[in-house]
Amino acid sequence: MRFDYLVFIGRFQPVHLGHMKVIEAAMQQAGKLIIICGSARQALSPRNPFTQDQREDMLRAALPAEWQDRVFLVGCSDRMYNDQQWVTEVQNLVDKVIAVDTANVGSREAQFRIGVIGSPSRRHTWYLDLFPQWERVEVEDEPDIDASHIRQGLLCDGGKHFADYARKLPAAVYGWLEQFRSGETWQTLADEYRWLQDHKKAWSVAPYPPTFVTVDAVVIHSGHILLVRRRNLPGRGLWALPGGFVNEDEPVRDAAIRELREETRLKVPAPVLAGSIRANRVFDHPRRSLRGRTITHAFLIELTPTGDGLPKVRGGDDADRARWVPLFEFTRMEAQLFEDHFYIVNWFLGQI
Known part of the structure; x- marks a missing residue:
């Protein structure tokens, strides 16, 4: 293996086939994969509809059995106004995962080959430049997959068009989300999404997007x-x-x-x-x-x-x-x- 550990940072709102493409590439190049789940403790909203535990449930449901023990998932808070605090938390999380994973190796010091994996598009992954100590592995985006569109399909108009997004999701994740749609949390989020759409529609007649x-x-x-x-x-x-x-x-x-x-x-x-x-x-x-x-x-x-x-x-x-x-x-x-x-x-x- 080229790496002992690869680090994959994302929000996974929800887990989709683009994420699985990156995970598959990581499994081919690293012994273990550390997934950093962002926005881990934010309040639920149409942009962040799933808790960290729910996102791990989706991920575990989508992973093949032989990968389960090679993948670790830990949550990271956002630091919207302090990049260095966020970088420090990510570094600490990676260090702790490796420390726990290698606890039985013995007291000898070991140098681990660590890399970070993500998209080549700076629009979505500019933050990877904040980790120059880790070699970067780039995986081309899966075409025509956008998590915001999937969330929109889940919440808009009672989710009546959500089936259109099945081909962009692992089958297990699609089934998980279908069950999620029957719960009270989904209804609360759908109500808020509808309010936000009405709010934006009311301002759509402005000559330019309002601030x-x-x-x-x-x-x-x-x-x-x-x-x-x-x-x-x-x-x-x-x-x-x-x-x-x-x-x-x-x-x-x-x-x-x-x-x-x-x-x-x-x-x-x-x-x-x-x-x-x-x-x-x-x-x-x-x-x-x-x-x-x-x-x-x-x-x-x-x-x-x-x-x-x-x-x-x-x-x-x-x-x-x-x-x-x-x-x-x-x-x-x-x-x-x-x-x-x-x-x-x-x-x-x-x-x-």
């Missing part, structure tokens, strides 16, 4: 962060930062304070909130929102303890609930957070 401007407030008080639970689609039921769209007649800072007070009923005067702003940043990842191009201005607000405890809050406007969450608890809430709000908060916490 939306929003604000978010990252409010910290005595080791707690203030979150709201979304009342409406998209992301109904997910936790989020207080925020919303900017009115045409207000500065972004004023919009952040207005949305904060409307959604949490926080009884702190606006001048005090403005004076408590410690940092701000624009978050503009092109795929941060399924609603379309949405650029948010986020503000870090640190409130000074007064001896009276945490200020009382309650949900209002677009939020059905507001609560102070201990920061240690927040670090485990990635799968419950709307859009990129988990990553926004982590960026600010790194600045405190």
